[in-house]
Amino acid sequence: MSLSDNPDDFSLYIHFPWCVRKCPYCDFNSHELSGEIDEHRYIKTLIRDFDHSISEFNQRSIKSIFLGGGTPSLFSGKSLGHLIKYVTESVSCRGDLEVTIEANPGTLEHDQFARYLDAGINRLSLGVQSFDDGCLARIGRIHDADAAREALENARKSGFRNINIDMMFGLPDQSLEMAIADCENAIACDPEHISCYQLTLEPNTLFYVNPPTLADHDQLHDMQTGLQALFEDYGFMQYEVSAYAKRGMQCKHNMHYWTFGDYLGIGAGAHSKILANHGVLRIWNEKHPRNYQNKVANGVSWRNREPVLGNNLVVECMMNALRIKEGISLDLFERRTLLNREKLLAHTQVLHDEGLLLIENDQIQCTEKGYLFIDEIIERMIS
Ligand code: SF4
Structure with missing residues (x-):
């Protein structure tokens, strides 16, 4: 962190x-x-x-x-x-x-x-x-x-x-x-x-x-x-x-x-991610520049939103965090997702047992071997 x-x-x-x-x-x-x-x-x-x-x-x-x-x-x-x-x-x-x-x-x-x-x-x-x-x-x-x-x-x-x-x-x-x-x-x-x-x-x-x-x-x-x-x-x-x-x-x-922090995106097609009271919200703007500009000018809603829930939230957070060499702390995972660490550990236990993930000192990250197979790890977390 x-x-x-x-x-x-x-x-x-x-x-x-x-x-x-x-x-x-x-x-x-x-x-x-x-x-x-x-x-x-x-x-x-x-x-x-x-x-x-x-x-x-x-x-x-x-x-x-x-x-x-x-x-x-x-x-x-x-x-x-x-x-x-x-x-x-x-x-x-x-x-x-x-x-x-x-x-x-x-x-x-x-x-x-x-x-x-x-x-x-x-x-x-x-x-x-x-x-x-x-x-x-x-x-x-x-x-x-x-x-x-x-x-x-x-x-x-x-x-x-x-x-x-x-x-x-x-x-x-x-x-x-x-x-x-x-x-x-x-x-x-x-x-x-x-x-x-x-x-x-x-x-x-x-x-x-x-x-x-x-x-x-x-x-x-x-x-x-x-x-x-x-x-x-x-x-x-x-x-x-x-x-x-x-x-x-x-x-x-x-x-x-990559540490799943919040961001505001403005502009045509820009995305935002916000941790609100009840969970994580994903927001995306009208994509085409002409429509985006017209909608903003006329005050017609240009932002679409949906919550990111349950397993999707675990996967989305880890898709980002496992890209970083140092990974993410379990404490930060909990703060960023409002999920408890058991939910994450249940998802990752098999990958840990296979030597692809390291979970140590409150930190989860890819092992050297796992870093070579990061796309496969993410795919297995999604499935
Ligand atoms: S069209 Fe080319 S220059 Fe423009 S954003 Fe895509 S890659 Fe970059």
Whole structure:
């Protein structure tokens, strides 16, 4: 619980649903731009959404803000600054508030980083994905490796001291050697944090309909373990399945998600999770940007909600918590779910007996062996 030291704090997620072009593997709520974004209208909508939704987080402090997408870096520093100022002046915020923006190297002007810093953003997550121009072209990205390096250099020169590089592996026609070389290039840029995701084929994407040639299961396993060893050699400690950080630079926002903390999501399609008096509520906003903006403007309900109950609650909490190397304390499990630990232990006893989970000193986590089979563990908990 070291990174989420006050269970009552919450995180704020703000969704920006537009991209220059839709990537063929992407199943996020992102829509290809067909003209100029009406920044003023969307920011106004977000503020209305925030004003309406914040009442459910009464008297609680914000620990992190995450501007995600889509491509939030399509928005100007001025617009984002206005929004962040409004939010941080409306509710109490922790002194060490982390404010992250996801940025796409293909959308950045030279002086944009300084404006983002002025807006109160103190962490940059750059969607590089690969430093190999062939791989980038095959996954339909709009930038090349030079643009990524230039963006990272500019961000550093502008004063960003907390930079994440998003990378992917298992890309079309990518060998183990190429994946390792790719991440060596990321390390050479000297970020504080690297997220490294395996490319997966998700329904409702172009790649799902028309799959490219991808590495097989054994090759992917070799890539995963090879990259883990590489990152560790360079001082990036793995603290979650896909997340590696230098000492003390773990992402607070994501750690809060993974320890099943509460969060408010505003924006088209954004999700919230709240522990209310009678249990956990899952809330999700109207997904399409046009409908979302119209509904908020007209005061027509844009938030859908349902309770998360019983076994679903155990599984949902543990799907997140087991992704973290250190797992979760039984005490925090009880606080986050309002369930007692016996309910969790009943679910996990067999996995513990098989050496996949470790339950010790009030903490539950995957064993080394279990961490290699995390998807299977989750599937068995669901069934
Ligand atoms: S830039 Fe990111 S959010 Fe946008 S389409 Fe590509 S993967 Fe999806």
